[in-house]
Amino acid sequence: MGGTPPLSPLAPAAFPDLPEIGGVEFATAEAGVKYKNRTDVMLAKLAPGTAVAGVFTRSATRSAPVLDCQDKIGGDVAGGAAIIVNSGNSNAFTGKNGRESVSRITAATAQALGIEEARVFSSSTGVIGEPLPHDRITAKLDELAGKLDRGGIAAAARAIMTTDTYPKGASAEVEIDGQTVKIAGIAKGSGMIAPDMATMLVYIFTDAAIERSVLQSMVSANSDLTFNCITVDSDTSTSDTLLCAATGASGVRVTEANTGFIDALRDVMLDLAHQVVRDGEGATKFVQIHVGGAKSDADARTHAMSIANSPLVKTAIAGEDPNWGRIVMAVGKSGAAADRDLLSIWFGDNLVADKGWRAESYSEEACAAHMKGENIDIRVDLGLGGGTATVWTCDLTHGYISINADYRS
Amino acid sequence: MGGTPPLSPLAPAAFPDLPEIGGVEFATAEAGVKYKNRTDVMLAKLAPGTAVAGVFTRSATRSAPVLDCQDKIGGDVAGGAAIIVNSGNSNAFTGKNGRESVSRITAATAQALGIEEARVFSSSTGVIGEPLPHDRITAKLDELAGKLDRGGIAAAARAIMTTDTYPKGASAEVEIDGQTVKIAGIAKGSGMIAPDMATMLVYIFTDAAIERSVLQSMVSANSDLTFNCITVDSDTSTSDTLLCAATGASGVRVTEANTGFIDALRDVMLDLAHQVVRDGEGATKFVQIHVGGAKSDADARTHAMSIANSPLVKTAIAGEDPNWGRIVMAVGKSGAAADRDLLSIWFGDNLVADKGWRAESYSEEACAAHMKGENIDIRVDLGLGGGTATVWTCDLTHGYISINADYRS
Numbered sequence: 001m002g003g004t005p006p007l008s009p010l011a012p013a014a015f016p017d018l019p020e021i022g023g024v025e026f027a028t029a030e031a032g033v034k035y036k037n038r039t040d041v042m043l044a045k046l047a048p049g050t051a052v053a054g055v056f057t058r059s060a061t062r063s064a065p066v067l068d069c070q071d072k073i074g075g076d077v078a079g080g081a082a083i084i085v086n087s088g089n090s091n092a093f094t095g096k097n098g099r100e101s102v103s104r105i106t107a108a109t110a111q112a113l114g115i116e117e118a119r120v121f122s123s124s125t126g127v128i129g130e131p132l133p134h135d136r137i138t139a140k141l142d143e144l145a146g147k148l149d150r151g152g153i154a155a156a157a158r159a160i161m162t163t164d165t166y167p168k169g170a171s172a173e174v175e176i177d178g179q180t181v182k183i184a185g186i187a188k189g190s191g192m193i194a195p196d197m198a199t200m201l202v203y204i205f206t207d208a209a210i211e212r213s214v215l216q217s218m219v220s221a222n223s224d225l226t227f228n229c230i231t232v233d234s235d236t237s238t239s240d241t242l243l244c245a246a247t248g249a250s251g252v253r254v255t256e257a258n259t260g261f262i263d264a265l266r267d268v269m270l271d272l273a274h275q276v277v278r279d280g281e282g283a284t285k286f287v288q289i290h291v292g293g294a295k296s297d298a299d300a301r302t303h304a305m306s307i308a309n310s311p312l313v314k315t316a317i318a319g320e321d322p323n324w325g326r327i328v329m330a331v332g333k334s335g336a337a338a339d340r341d342l343l344s345i346w347f348g349d350n351l352v353a354d355k356g357w358r359a360e361s362y363s364e365e366a367c368a369a370h371m372k373g374e375n376i377d378i379r380v381d382l383g384l385g386g387g388t389a390t391v392w393t394c395d396l397t398h399g400y401i402s403i404n405a406d407y408r409s
Numbered sequence: 410m411g412g413t414p415p416l417s418p419l420a421p422a423a424f425p426d427l428p429e430i431g432g433v434e435f436a437t438a439e440a441g442v443k444y445k446n447r448t449d450v451m452l453a454k455l456a457p458g459t460a461v462a463g464v465f466t467r468s469a470t471r472s473a474p475v476l477d478c479q480d481k482i483g484g485d486v487a488g489g490a491a492i493i494v495n496s497g498n499s500n501a502f503t504g505k506n507g508r509e510s511v512s513r514i515t516a517a518t519a520q521a522l523g524i525e526e527a528r529v530f531s532s533s534t535g536v537i538g539e540p541l542p543h544d545r546i547t548a549k550l551d552e553l554a555g556k557l558d559r560g561g562i563a564a565a566a567r568a569i570m571t572t573d574t575y576p577k578g579a580s581a582e583v584e585i586d587g588q589t590v591k592i593a594g595i596a597k598g599s600g601m602i603a604p605d606m607a608t609m610l611v612y613i614f615t616d617a618a619i620e621r622s623v624l625q626s627m628v629s630a631n632s633d634l635t636f637n638c639i640t641v642d643s644d645t646s647t648s649d650t651l652l653c654a655a656t657g658a659s660g661v662r663v664t665e666a667n668t669g670f671i672d673a674l675r676d677v678m679l680d681l682a683h684q685v686v687r688d689g690e691g692a693t694k695f696v697q698i699h700v701g702g703a704k705s706d707a708d709a710r711t712h713a714m715s716i717a718n719s720p721l722v723k724t725a726i727a728g729e730d731p732n733w734g735r736i737v738m739a740v741g742k743s744g745a746a747a748d749r750d751l752l753s754i755w756f757g758d759n760l761v762a763d764k765g766w767r768a769e770s771y772s773e774e775a776c777a778a779h780m781k782g783e784n785i786d787i788r789v790d791l792g793l794g795g796g797t798a799t800v801w802t803c804d805l806t807h808g809y810i811s812i813n814a815d816y817r818s
Binding site (some may be wrong): 056059060061062092093094095096097127128129130131191192233234235236238239241304310312313315316318319321324325327328329330331332333334337338339340341343346355356357358369395397398400402404405 | 506539601740743749
């Protein structure tokens with residue numbers, strides 16, 4: 001983790017131009033938690049009345065800041081609020097000391113901004129099991145409070161990176177009754193990516209005015225279709241956190257009925273989720289897996305994730321090998337309902353397996369050509385019912401081994 | 410799969426000297442199913458009255474020979490029997506043609522040996538989804554029947570290899586009432602190894618006289634403690650098959666009460682299971698994971714397998730990195746009960762995590778020294794109850810990627 005890893009070949013051309021969100025200001029600092037000569041702390045100050053919703057990892061060994069966020073997330077929204085995040089140390093598996101570190105950081109943030117500690121949400125990401133030197137963070141809070149800036153979201157996206165090779169951002173604007181509301185989000189994540197009811201570190205801001213419980217419902221439902229549908233390596237982080245803050249600065253009230261807003265929020269979340277996959281450790285291919293014809297949506301998801309997490313499928317994709325037998329294997333082992341003799345598989349537009357048998361029209365050349373592309377589409381039809389799911393992953397390459405085995409962390 | 414892969418660094422010094430088993434004869438041939446210039450078919454002829462028990466993959470896309478074996482396994486044991494196995498093609502996902510191939514092979518074997526087709530068990534291992542050229546196998550049956558040999562088990566072990574880098578064999582002798590019964594077994598397997606209620610291809614022979622249903626109980630129970638406790642890459646084969654044949658040639662009757670025999674059979678199965686892990690694709694470390702203090706044995710197994718299948722744990726081991734935070738992560742994501750603040754972890758004899766916190770006595774140097782060895786021991790105590798499980802795996806290295814991605818299959 002010492003040197004800067006090479007930029008992912010799947011990286012976007014540039015960080016997007018994100019809109020400023022009324023009621024949100026950002027600041028970053030170099031606290032030296034672990035990394036040197038780069039920012040590693042970001043502070044987001046949220047205007048009074050901002051509703052904050054969150055989804056979190058379901059790991060049984062989740063980190064101290066995740067537990068603290070979960071305690072605070074349903075609270076009163078009256079006063080100002082803040083999000084404080086450090087990279088370089090996850091403050092996970094740090095016992096009582098971990099809780100103490102969270103308390104010190106959130107108390108110092110509350111004091112520096114003149115807000116309630118119960119309204120300060122914190123995240124930490126990085127190595128597991130090391131004591132967090134929280135004093136390096138608290139020492140920077142006056143500096144952070146003094147340079148808050150509405151245009152600071154791009155710098156914030158950089159400060160939360162760990163093994164990421166690029167910062168991740170996405171935005172949307174929605175017209176509601178002739179007025180515009182804005183959404184902007186940032187994320188980090190590259191390895192230990194198999195979110196379960198939550199995600200990596202993701203922060204999304206909107207100037208819409210949304211009741212907290214409504215915002216929570218929107219975020220939870222959209223997570224199931226976005227961050228919960230990606231996997232890099234099947235390993236679920238102890239720190240996965242998504243916080244979504246609605247400041248209301250636009251003056252535009254948004255409810256469950258505003259499907260345009262919900263769709264725009266989901267687009268931002270899906271964009272960020274795809275950016276996490278595209279920065280998957282060692283990734284050279286972006287892979288979409290769509291399973292249809294399952295007995296239920298849950299069964300479809302089980303099959304899709306079994307394919308997406310199979311080392312043999314992922315290495316075949318890395319080798320540009322249209323090895324559809326490994327798709328059959330992954331469906332067979334998933335535990336969800338499947339009938340070998342009804343199973344069909346496509347690579348791109350090429351039908352390779354047709355109801356339990358190699359397709360008459362199978363062309364090794366056409367499939368191999370599809371596998372050479374950067375975007376791989378795998379489609380499976382189980383022929384059993386109407387259940388569907390789409391998930392996204394990347395390939396498994398020497399790069400993943402190098403990042404995780406060749407260097408001592 | 411074209412060239413011969415380099416011998417696993419974890420390979421045993423030599424193939425063991427296996428005893429001849431009364432009532433069992435072997436023959437091998439070069440049928441050219443896929444490989445050239447090597448044997449790829451093995452025939453085992455079993456004396457009349459031989460009881461045959463089996464456990465098989467639970468994959469929903471299991472192969473035609475597995476389905477045929479499952480149909481036959483409970484049948485009458487009166488006449489002679491046989492096991493016929495080919496490597497190079499798994500006859501999996503081959504639809505109606507697959508069933509036809511099995512039928513042709515088992516019928517030809519029955520005819521060549523003068524036995525009932527219902528007593529011929531077949532296996533196929535190799536590529537998935539390709540039609541099996543069964544005529545190449547049936548053309549060799551007279552040759553095979555003509556050179557059956559009681560001492561042919563080592564040659565049989567070689568004929569069933571695919572990506573294996575060495576043949577696998579194990580044996581035991583048990584004294585029962587002053588008489589000796591013998592057990593000898595062979596196995597193949599290297600990748601796509603995460604058996605579920607079954608194993609790779611494993612054939613075990615004994616001259617004990619055992620009732621079929623009793624033999625089945627012994628084999629099933631022992632499988633749960635041996636082959637079902639190994640994983641190379643979390644990917645479950647479509648072809649996993651274990652057949653155990655008891656010829657009775659020793660004249661010694663064995664029942665459920667003969668725990669000495671059951672233990673010896675389990676030792677042979679565990680030895681073969683460990684040999685499969687030691688030949689894991691790209692393996693450089695043999696890893697034992699013991700989980701204790703779980704709420705139940707099932708929970709312990711879920712945690713142990715979550716650790717054993719975690720790419721981040723396996724790459725850390727490859728990098729000789731005592732990265733115990735990744736063990737915490739794998740326990741946290743497993744879904745089984747865990748309490749972070751009761752969790753303790755050892756690498757070898759070194760306590761690294763003590764009830765939710767880095768151990769006071771933690772020594773990076775001592776742990777790093779353990780990780781440099783060939784045999785890695787990871788022990789986890791959950792502090793919740795009396796459930797235990799032990800599983801075995803190998804590390805995840807560049808070798809695995811090379812075998813599965815660098816070459817088109």
